[in-house]
Amino acid sequence: MKEILLRFLIGGAVVSAFALLGDLFKPKSFAGLFGAAPSVALATLGLAVATEGARYTAIEARSMVLGAIAFFVYASVVSWVMMRYKWRALPVTTSSILLWLGVASGLWYVCLR
């Protein structure tokens, strides 16, 4: 429980810091880069190295490559849909999470299973 709380606090702080950086910059396409910052990864991998060791961290990082590819597909689709149909951001971004889950699990099944 203590470790989960620690993860929550560190993760929340790192993610908020990158989000704040994203808010500061213009144009929007540049600010968007910070939406794909390795914020969750930095918090998690830092803790994983300290508690589980480098080998475990390397395995997590290998899977993260696939997660990042899924994120690329997700962000590209969201960008296209928002530009083409001008729908509201919240339903588009949240429903597309299913796409991320699908691509990430598909890639995991093909490459790592």
Place this chain on the structure above:
Amino acid sequence: MKIQIHSEVLGETKWYEYAVRFLFGGSITALAGIIAKNFGAEIGGLFLAFPAIFPASATLIEKHEKQEKERLGLNGTKRAAQAASLDAAGAAIGTIGLACFALVVWKVISNHTAWLVLLGASLLWMGLAFLLWQIRKRFALYRRRNKPAHSTSKRAAAGILARRRVKR
């Protein structure tokens, strides 16, 4: 457009909007840890590249853009959607850097000092994302300059005709 810092945006963001991001970020980091513990590092690792705060950030950008246009008496729905789309396009570029970050950590962390690897991989993410953003920007500029003149003049002519019709 040059890169600019707009610190006044920080004042526009409400405290609960910061809280939502903290909550999302903290929750997904904790969730990634729980998944890794229960299903192994291979599955848990996928969630290190989960679009954790992206929906919250895109919604915030859309809201601010819309408010800005409405303050000027305009309907900002279209512009707000465009701003959120551009933010997502930027994130898509950033994910290429994110994949390279993960690749470096995967290949290098077992044989080198961990904090140095994480620092180096973060700098690589930043450098690569910036470089790719610059390339995209220059490419877009090049395409705009070399766009066939007739497509723009056709649109301009259609606009002039429409305005004449309104005047009549």
